[in-house]
Amino acid sequence: MLDNLQLLFVWAPIINVQIILEGIFVGAIFALVSYGLALVWGVMNVKNLAQGDFVIMGAYLTFTLSKYGLHPIFSLPIVLVIMFGYGWLIYLLIIRRVIDNDMFVSLLATFGLSLVMQQFMNVLYGPEVQIIDSKLPVYSMFDDFVTVPMAKIISLILAGTFALIIVIFMKKSRMGQAIRATSQDARAARVLGINTDRVYAFTYALNAAICGVAGVLVSIIWIFQPFYGIQYSLRAFAIVTAAGLGNLPAVIGAGFGLGLIEKYTSMILGTEYEIAAAVIMLLIVLIWRQIHLRRSRQVVR
Amino acid sequence: MLKNFKITTAMIFALVVAGFSSSASAGVEGDTITLGSAISLSGKYSTNGLHTQRGYDFAVDRINSRGGVTVGGKSYKLAIKYYDDESTPARAAQLVERLIQQDGVEFMLGPYGSGLTKAVAPVSEKFGVPMVEAEGASRSLFTQGYKYLFAVLSTSEQYLAPAIELAAAKAKAAGKDPSSVRVAMAFENDPFSLDVRAGVVDAANKYGMKIVIDDKLPADLSDMSTTLTKTKALKPDVLIISGHSKGAATAGRQIEEMRIQADIVAITHCEAAKVHTKFPNASDGMLCPTQWVESSPLKDGMFGNAAEWNADFKAAHPSYTAVPYQTAQASAAVLVYKEAFEAANSFDQVKVRDAIAATDMETFYGNIKFSEAGNNIAKPMFMRQISGGTYNAIITADDMVFPRKASY
Numbered sequence: 216m217l218d219n220l221q222l223l224f225v226w227a228p229i230i231n232v233q234i235i236l237e238g239i240f241v242g243a244i245f246a247l248v249s250y251g252l253a254l255v256w257g258v259m260n261v262k263n264l265a266q267g268d269f270v271i272m273g274a275y276l277t278f279t280l281s282k283y284g285l286h287p288i289f290s291l292p293i294v295l296v297i298m299f300g301y302g303w304l305i306y307l308l309i310i311r312r313v314i315d316n317d318m319f320v321s322l323l324a325t326f327g328l329s330l331v332m333q334q335f336m337n338v339l340y341g342p343e344v345q346i347i348d349s350k351l352p353v354y355s356m357f358d359d360f361v362t363v364p365m366a367k368i369i370s371l372i373l374a375g376t377f378a379l380i381i382v383i384f385m386k387k388s389r390m391g392q393a394i395r396a397t398s399q400d401a402r403a404a405r406v407l408g409i410n411t412d413r414v415y416a417f418t419y420a421l422n423a424a425i426c427g428v429a430g431v432l433v434s435i436i437w438i439f440q441p442f443y444g445i446q447y448s449l450r451a452f453a454i455v456t457a458a459g460l461g462n463l464p465a466v467i468g469a470g471f472g473l474g475l476i477e478k479y480t481s482m483i484l485g486t487e488y489e490i491a492a493a494v495i496m497l498l499i500v501l502i503w504r505q506i507h508l509r510r511s512r513q514v515v516r
Numbered sequence: 517m518l519k520n521f522k523i524t525t526a527m528i529f530a531l532v533v534a535g536f537s538s539s540a541s542a543g544v545e546g547d548t549i550t551l552g553s554a555i556s557l558s559g560k561y562s563t564n565g566l567h568t569q570r571g572y573d574f575a576v577d578r579i580n581s582r583g584g585v586t587v588g589g590k591s592y593k594l595a596i597k598y599y600d601d602e603s604t605p606a607r608a609a610q611l612v613e614r615l616i617q618q619d620g621v622e623f624m625l626g627p628y629g630s631g632l633t634k635a636v637a638p639v640s641e642k643f644g645v646p647m648v649e650a651e652g653a654s655r656s657l658f659t660q661g662y663k664y665l666f667a668v669l670s671t672s673e674q675y676l677a678p679a680i681e682l683a684a685a686k687a688k689a690a691g692k693d694p695s696s697v698r699v700a701m702a703f704e705n706d707p708f709s710l711d712v713r714a715g716v717v718d719a720a721n722k723y724g725m726k727i728v729i730d731d732k733l734p735a736d737l738s739d740m741s742t743t744l745t746k747t748k749a750l751k752p753d754v755l756i757i758s759g760h761s762k763g764a765a766t767a768g769r770q771i772e773e774m775r776i777q778a779d780i781v782a783i784t785h786c787e788a789a790k791v792h793t794k795f796p797n798a799s800d801g802m803l804c805p806t807q808w809v810e811s812s813p814l815k816d817g818m819f820g821n822a823a824e825w826n827a828d829f830k831a832a833h834p835s836y837t838a839v840p841y842q843t844a845q846a847s848a849a850v851l852v853y854k855e856a857f858e859a860a861n862s863f864d865q866v867k868v869r870d871a872i873a874a875t876d877m878e879t880f881y882g883n884i885k886f887s888e889a890g891n892n893i894a895k896p897m898f899m900r901q902i903s904g905g906t907y908n909a910i911i912t913a914d915d916m917v918f919p920r921k922a923s924y
Contacts, residue, residue: 230746230748337560359777489739
């Protein structure tokens with residue numbers, strides 16, 4: 216550990232650049248997935264445990280399209296549309312039936328969905344690890360000390376653009392306003408003539424589409440396998456819980472924060488503590504919040 | 517009416533039960549010896565499970581077509597009864613129990629992988645049923661004192677130790693002390709990869725080499741950029757990575773992205789992850805361990821030498837462009853049984869077990885001789901080096917392209 220600190224700050228401080236860049240690239244993907252989860256959680260109060268499996272499904276769709284010679288970047292709109300339709304379908308088939316029940320029913324239902332999706336992808340594509348070669352160049356700086364693949368830059372730009380579009384959409388469009396109204400008070404929204412069933416369906420479908428986009432990006436920068444969804448679900452849950460539901464900018468901030476914390480933890484303590492970092496961050500935030508709440512809590516005796 | 521129905525149901529039930537119990541074949545019945553195996557035909561190990569099954573079946577067909585197994589002057593045919601263990605240890609253990617107790621199988625072949633072998637070994641041990649396995653390499657299988665478990669393959673701690681030997685040989689050839697070699701390594705945090713690590717650490721300590729990076733990777737690894745960043749800063753001579761195919765795929769992708777230069781890069785599961793086709797630049801010069809090479813000159817009377825086995829298997833299964841070693845060692849396991857039956861000249865389980873334990877033979881797969889613990893001690897691990905997308909066997913250090921110079 217001391218060696219690693221020395222390496223970072225004394226011997227080769229230039230590698231900090233590489234680690235920060237990696238953290239930002241990773242964070243962008245986490246932020247995207249968490250944003251979708253926060254949306255569904257906040258608007259519908261459904262904790263979507265199949266979040267990571269949507270990501271992996273997006274990656275496999277890209278994989279299928281790339282077999283037909285389509286470059287991953289150009290398959291993005293197609294994956295987006297397919298995942299949107301898939302999300303809508305899942306809403307009609309499953310989520311609509313559990314949305315009014317208590318929390319555990321929706322947890323169980325989405326957990327079941329997650330298992331079914333994993334096994335379905337396993338049967339369809341086999342358990343092998345897959346990658347997609349985006350055939351994009353790699354830029355290097357400082358005598359190869361810092362290397363930045365074009366694929367990661369593009370994925371950062373795409374993630375940013377996409378997040379921006381969603382934020383504007385939520386603020387300006389009719390549907391966006393309806394979604395926000397429903398999340399504030401579903402009953403009042405219904406009274407005022409908003410078709411909340413449609414809003415829910417749209418929200419869930421939008422989440423699936425966001426995850427699909429994240430999946431496309433995962434497919435060009437990492438590797439994927441049918442059972443890899445859990446790591447995205449886990450991190451999304453940690454990020455959303457830590458950032459709070461109503462606070463979408465905080466979710467994005469926490470996504471990038473987690474990316475950086477993970478990379479630095481991994482550098483200083485070792486790669487095996489990477490996921491532990493996510494959970495520890497969550498714990499610290501929860502404890503800190505608890506202390507703060509206690510300070511302002513007033514008890515009626 | 518209802519009573520009649522009940523009686524009919526009971527009769528049908530009785531018939532079905534009777535049918536089943538009579539169809540439950542004994543281990544050796546008539547002129548057929550039935551071996552049993554729980555094998556992963558679905559789930560996450562299904563690809564390798566299938567490779568294994570084809571290796572078993574290929575050997576059985578060959579042995580049967582060449583006169584079968586001769587015991588007590590009579591010729592017997594081999595057959596294998598398979599169940600799909602769905603890649604889950606608990607299911608595999610259940611199925612082995614079922615094979616032994618209900619189906620009356622008296623001789624077992626192993627499942628795929630160390631994890632599943634670990635799950636089934638206590639079961640066959642309990643019933644005193646010999647098991648020759650070809651796919652479980654974990655060292656821990658051979659420290660339990662099992663009497664009926666035999667493995668034809670080299671154990672996992674030998675997988676990457678040859679990379680250290682090669683580095684030492686190259687250092688000596690350059691007139692340097694092997695202890696000046698600096699090693700970076702990253703291993704997945706699972707029993708197999710940690711076994712591999714133990715072997716590498718032993719070899720490095722033997723030469724007094726300095727281990728500058730020793731990272732453990734999480735089970736669902738898809739990113740080892742920090743390990744490679746450290747590698748870039750510390751510039752070790754040898755980089756060693758093991759984490760099944762996901763580790764190899766991640767390493768291939770990120771070594772290429774981050775333009776890692778090290779004189780020797782050694783990784784397990786290159787073939788399975790297809791690094792040679794997916795990362796042609798990064799994989800050039802990489803060392804990959806294998807249990808078996810097609811160019812091995814050793815041979816046996818049944819399959820000929822390694823190249824002949826390879827050609828015949830490809831002829832039987834044209835879909836294979838390169839045959840994985842998992843298939844070769846599966847065939848070798850069946851061959852061990854044939855020899856043991858004939859040496860024991862009996863189907864008594866204890867006698868066959870003793871005959872297996874006394875095995876000392878040359879096969880297309882390599883020499884096979886079991887230690888007291890049941891692992892094969894007569895066969896070394898081989899290294900192959902990727903060069904222009906093909907795998908070249910490294911028999912001596914001179915065969916190796918050194919230093920590896922990848923062009924990014």
